[in-house]
Amino acid sequence: MTNEKMEQRLASALEKTAPDDVSGVLSRCEVRKGTVSSMKANHTIKKKWATLVAACLAVILLGGGGVLYQQANAAASVVSLDVNPSIELRVSRSEKVLACAPLNEDAKAILADMGGGADLKGAKLDVAVNAIVGSLVRNGYLSSISSAIMISVEDKNTARAEKLQRELTDAVDGVLQTSDAKASVLTQTLTQDAAREQQARENSISTGKAALVNRILAINPALQFDALAKLSVEELKDLAEAGAPAMPIGKDKALSIAAAAFSRDLADEIRYSEVDAELDESPAQYEVEITGQKGEEIEYKIDAYTGTILESKRETEEKTSAAQPTSSGDIGHAKAKAIALNHAGVSESKAYDMEIELDEEDGMLVYEVEFKSGGMEYSYEINAATGAIVKQEAEPDR
Structure with missing residues (x-):
C-alpha cells in the first residue's frame, strides 16, 4: 500500500469517528440580545487537520x-x-540464513557449488548446514576417525544459543551417519566479545575457532595466536587435550618431510597422500600415508614438535581388512551422547563443553563422550556397535 492510499484511508476513518455536528451545536445555543454572528462549518480547516493527523499516523505505522x-x-x-x-x-x-561467508581459501572450495555461499541466503539453517557438511564430506575433510568438526553458536540469548547448538549437533550427526563419516563433533556456545571478533577478522577465522585458540593460549601463553590459527580443529583439539606443551609443526610441514623421504625411498611420484594429527598420543606425532604412482605405499610417523621421522613402514596398496577395526553397526554421535547423559543423570540443557569423538581402542570402535555439568566433569567410552558403556569417569571440574 502506498503512503498516499494509507493517508486517504486514515483520513476517512478519522471523519467517521468525528462527524460534522455543527448544526446540532447551534441548535443548543440560546439567542442573546445584541449582534448575532452566525456559525458556519469550516470544512476546509477540518479537512486540513484530518489530512495532517492521517499523515502523522501513516508515518508512525510505516516507521513501526x-x-x-x-x-x-x-x-x-x-x-x-x-x-x-x-x-x-x-x-x-x-532460523533463516541471512548471509553465508567463507573465511579462508579452503572454505571457498567447499562453497564453490553454492554460489560461494550466496545460494544459501534465505534457506533454513538446518538445510544450509546439511549442504555444507555434505560438501565437507565429499571433499574428504571428515573421512578419517581422527578428523573433527566444531560447531559454534554465538548469541546474546543463551537459551536460544543452546537450542541451536542441540539442533545443529543432531543435524550434523545425521549427515555423518548417512555418509558413513567418522569425524568427531565438538560444540560450544559463545557470548559476543569485541576483542575475540577482532582476532578472528585479523586471522581470517571464525569467532568459534578464535575461542578455541584462546583456550589453548590460557594453557600455554608462550604460544602465538596467529600460528595456532593456522592449525585445523582436529590439531587444536588434540593440542588442548595434551596440555599444549609446544607449537606443533603442522600438517603441511609433516607432509613435506614425509614427501621428501618418500622420494628418496622409492624414487616415485606421489599419487595420493593423507595426514592425520595424533597430538594426544605419546609421543605426539603426525601419521602420513603416501601412495606412489606404482601402487606402493609408505606410512610415516613424524614427531609433532621436532619433525623427526619416528617410523616408516612400507605396505602394498591392497590392505587386508583384518588390520582395520570392524563394527557390526554404529549407534552414532547422538545415541552415544544420549547414553552418556542418561547414565550421568544430566539433562542435555544442563551439559556444556560437550565433545564426542569416535576412536579405536584395542581394535574396537568406541565413542568418547566428555562433558561438564553442575561442577562435575564426565568422561565416557561407549561401544560404537552395541552402545554398551566400556568406561566412565566423573570428577570435580577444576
Missing part, C-alpha cells in the same frame, strides 16, 4: 512496520562451522 521488518531480518545468531575450512552463517530469529 520498518522496525518490525528490521527486527525480523536482523542477525540474532552467528553460527560457525570449522574443520580447517571455516564458514560463518548469520542467522535470523526465525
Whole structure:
C-alpha cells in the first residue's frame, strides 16, 4: 500500500469517528440580545487537520512496520562451522540464513557449488548446514576417525544459543551417519566479545575457532595466536587435550618431510597422500600415508614438535581388512551422547563443553563422550556397535 492510499484511508476513518455536528451545536445555543454572528462549518480547516493527523499516523505505522521488518531480518545468531575450512552463517530469529561467508581459501572450495555461499541466503539453517557438511564430506575433510568438526553458536540469548547448538549437533550427526563419516563433533556456545571478533577478522577465522585458540593460549601463553590459527580443529583439539606443551609443526610441514623421504625411498611420484594429527598420543606425532604412482605405499610417523621421522613402514596398496577395526553397526554421535547423559543423570540443557569423538581402542570402535555439568566433569567410552558403556569417569571440574 502506498503512503498516499494509507493517508486517504486514515483520513476517512478519522471523519467517521468525528462527524460534522455543527448544526446540532447551534441548535443548543440560546439567542442573546445584541449582534448575532452566525456559525458556519469550516470544512476546509477540518479537512486540513484530518489530512495532517492521517499523515502523522501513516508515518508512525510505516516507521513501526520498518522496525518490525528490521527486527525480523536482523542477525540474532552467528553460527560457525570449522574443520580447517571455516564458514560463518548469520542467522535470523526465525532460523533463516541471512548471509553465508567463507573465511579462508579452503572454505571457498567447499562453497564453490553454492554460489560461494550466496545460494544459501534465505534457506533454513538446518538445510544450509546439511549442504555444507555434505560438501565437507565429499571433499574428504571428515573421512578419517581422527578428523573433527566444531560447531559454534554465538548469541546474546543463551537459551536460544543452546537450542541451536542441540539442533545443529543432531543435524550434523545425521549427515555423518548417512555418509558413513567418522569425524568427531565438538560444540560450544559463545557470548559476543569485541576483542575475540577482532582476532578472528585479523586471522581470517571464525569467532568459534578464535575461542578455541584462546583456550589453548590460557594453557600455554608462550604460544602465538596467529600460528595456532593456522592449525585445523582436529590439531587444536588434540593440542588442548595434551596440555599444549609446544607449537606443533603442522600438517603441511609433516607432509613435506614425509614427501621428501618418500622420494628418496622409492624414487616415485606421489599419487595420493593423507595426514592425520595424533597430538594426544605419546609421543605426539603426525601419521602420513603416501601412495606412489606404482601402487606402493609408505606410512610415516613424524614427531609433532621436532619433525623427526619416528617410523616408516612400507605396505602394498591392497590392505587386508583384518588390520582395520570392524563394527557390526554404529549407534552414532547422538545415541552415544544420549547414553552418556542418561547414565550421568544430566539433562542435555544442563551439559556444556560437550565433545564426542569416535576412536579405536584395542581394535574396537568406541565413542568418547566428555562433558561438564553442575561442577562435575564426565568422561565416557561407549561401544560404537552395541552402545554398551566400556568406561566412565566423573570428577570435580577444576
